[in-house]
Amino acid sequence: MTWMAGLRSLATFCALAAGLVQASAQAPVSGTVGTGIRYDYLETWSVEQLNRILTTDTPQFAGVPVTYTPAKTAVRLYRVTYPSVVPERGNKPTVATGLVAVPDGASGPLPLVSYQHGTVYGKQQVPSFPEQSPETQLMIAQFAGQGYALVGADYFGLGASAEPEGYMVKASHQQATADMLAAGRSVLDALKVPAREVFLAGWSQGGFVTLAMLERLESTGVEVKAAATASAPVDIFVALNGFLNFPRKIDASWTGTLFILSGFSFENYYGVPDLARSLIADGSYEIARKAYERQPVDPAEVPTDLHKLLKPEYFDPQFFATSTYGRLVAATQAYRWVVRTPVRTFYGETDEAITTGLGQLTATYQRAMGNDKVEAVSTGPTTHRGTFATAVPQWKQWFDSLRTP
Numbered sequence: 331m332t333w334m335a336g337l338r339s340l341a342t343f344c345a346l347a348a349g350l351v352q353a354s355a356q357a358p359v360s361g362t363v364g365t366g367i368r369y370d371y372l373e374t375w376s377v378e379q380l381n382r383i384l385t386t387d388t389p390q391f392a393g394v395p396v397t398y399t400p401a402k403t404a405v406r407l408y409r410v411t412y413p414s415v416v417p418e419r420g421n422k423p424t425v426a427t428g429l430v431a432v433p434d435g436a437s438g439p440l441p442l443v444s445y446q447h448g449t450v451y452g453k454q455q456v457p458s459f460p461e462q463s464p465e466t467q468l469m470i471a472q473f474a475g476q477g478y479a480l481v482g483a484d485y486f487g488l489g490a491s492a493e494p495e496g497y498m499v500k501a502s503h504q505q506a507t508a509d510m511l512a513a514g515r516s517v518l519d520a521l522k523v524p525a526r527e528v529f530l531a532g533w534s535q536g537g538f539v540t541l542a543m544l545e546r547l548e549s550t551g552v553e554v555k556a557a558a559t560a561s562a563p564v565d566i567f568v569a570l571n572g573f574l575n576f577p578r579k580i581d582a583s584w585t586g587t588l589f590i591l592s593g594f595s596f597e598n599y600y601g602v603p604d605l606a607r608s609l610i611a612d613g614s615y616e617i618a619r620k621a622y623e624r625q626p627v628d629p630a631e632v633p634t635d636l637h638k639l640l641k642p643e644y645f646d647p648q649f650f651a652t653s654t655y656g657r658l659v660a661a662t663q664a665y666r667w668v669v670r671t672p673v674r675t676f677y678g679e680t681d682e683a684i685t686t687g688l689g690q691l692t693a694t695y696q697r698a699m700g701n702d703k704v705e706a707v708s709t710g711p712t713t714h715r716g717t718f719a720t721a722v723p724q725w726k727q728w729f730d731s732l733r734t735p
Contacts, residue, residue, distance in 0.1 A: 358406050363520045366413040366425075367513045372460075374434055375405050380471040388471075391464040392719030394712065399726065401475025404434040409458040409490075412513035416486065416493065417501035418599040427489035428510040429457035429466065429482045430517050431474040441555075441733050442518070442525035444511050445469045445482040446532030446539040448718075449497070449587070453624045457482030458489045465533060465718065472722055478729075479525060481514030483507045485539070487595075495622065497591035498566055498662055499599045503539045504546040511543075511552075529729045530557035533718040534683070537562025537675070541664035541692065548670055555732050560676040560721035561684045561714050564692050566592070566662040572685055573636060574645055582682040582714065583634040587621070590632075590639075594622040596658045609655050614639050665692040673704040674728060678717030 358371040380401035389395055408430040415421040433440070447456055447465060457466045466482060474480045483506045487495030496502040515525045530547075532540030537559030544557050563569040572578075573585045589609065597605035610618050611633075618639070620627045633639040643649045650656040669692075677689020693706035709720040 361520060363516045367516055368411045369408045369430060369517045372407040372409055375407065375470065377401050377404055380405065380475040383467045383471040387464065388468045388719055392715040394716040394719055396719050396723065398472055398723050399476060401471050403475060405470055405474040406432045406434050407460060408517065410513055410517055412509060414505055414509040417505055418499060424486065424493055426486060426491050426506050426510065427458045427484045428514065429460060430514050431470050431480040432521060432523055433474055433477050436523045439524050439526040440477065440479040441527050441529065442479045442481065443473050443529045443531055444507065445480060446507060446536035446543065447482060448534030448536045450488065453488055456484040456488045458484050468722055472726055479518055479523060481510060483510035494598045495591065495595055496599050497595040499595055500542050500662055502599060504542050507539060507543040508546050527555040527734055529555050531725050533560045534714065538564055538664050544671055545664060545667050554671045556672045556729060558674045558725040558728065560718045561678060561681055561689065562675055563684060563688060564663060564665040567660040568688055570659055571647065574650065575647055580680060580682045586632065586634060586636055586639045590618045590622055593655060596655065600658060602654055605655055609640060609644065611639060611641050665695050668701060669696055669703045671703065674707050675704065676707045676709050676717060676721035678709050678712035680711045681714050681717055683714045
């Protein structure tokens with residue numbers, strides 16, 4: 331080999347080595363950051379996969395045709411495990427899980443969306459198991475596929491959490507989401523794509539959680555650029571009283587699930603022995619308990635008629651209001667504070683779970699004080715899922731208009 335040929339070979343080797351180092355540096359990794367925060371790489375979803383979610387999977391899930399902006403980049407997915415505490419149990423230490431989604435190949439600061447998921451029936455139908463969560467898939471495709479970082483908490487009792495489920499337990503929802511936001515930002519820093527401005531969004535139960543989270547973040551000085559919800563049950567006393575005393579022909583057959591999950595959750599988290607037993611009819615108690623504990627049950631065995639599921643005294647508005655369960659329900663709201671962040675609450679006019687009045691309640695309350703920070707936005711005659719699917723591209727358009735140039 332001549333001297334020049336050897337030099338060329340050495341240069342080729344160095345170039346290949348540099349390329350390998352660069353590829354290694356860009357490859358998805360798992361790791362730890364801070365105290366007790368771990369992130370584990372799951373997989374990368376391609377642009378084709380993301381656009382299939384937007385054009386095929388979501389319309390099938392929601393039952394409505396919606397036009398979404400196509401994804402532009404693949405997305406890397408990470409499951410995050412992070413420490414937290416349970417406020418209702420004297421700040422008992424716990425470990426929770428959530429998701430971080432990052433546009434593949436992104437560099438520099440990214441706008442960040444924290445997504446709060448809706449009610450689920452499977453323990454793993456949550457953000458950190460995205461293959462089981464159609465709503466999370468839509469958020470990944472519409473936001474992370476277009477340059478946003480996305481985080482989402484699983485809530486206590488879901489995902490890989492060892493706690494009992496804390497359905498609509500407000501302080502625990504606030505704790506889980508605020509801690510996941512902080513953990514997610516630490517992970518993004520470790521991945522060299524730090525968060526810039528923060529947006530919040532959530533559907534159904536997640537709409538309630540989004541506003542509860544916003545209340546917590548505002549009180550602790552964490553800046554939020556804007557928050558958006560769809561079909562949010564911001565006042566559980568209003569929602570449940572409607573199902574009990576003013577049923578509509580379009581009311582969903584699964585509304586009994588809200589009583590089951592909240593009854594057992596409140597019993598566990600607020601420390602009220604036999605609370606669920608005081609609420610649920612004797613003949614339905616065992617199947618309800620199994621449903622709450624995520625044991626295998628035949629859905630057909632869970633009563634859809636509230637008069638068969640619940641004890642008759644709860645259909646008396648005065649009894650319901652003064653009962654232990656009713657008083658806990660009455661305290662479960664996420665709109666009665668002076669909101670300082672721009673908020674848009676989207677509601678459907680034929681939503682089988684959220685009445686038009688409940689969908690507008692946050693804006694109505696704030697405007698009654700003279701506060702114009704909250705705007706209620708109709709998605710037209712949409713169902714519960716249809717409201718979410720229709721709202722998401724409007725969330726995206728609004729957030730885009732507020733992003734830092």
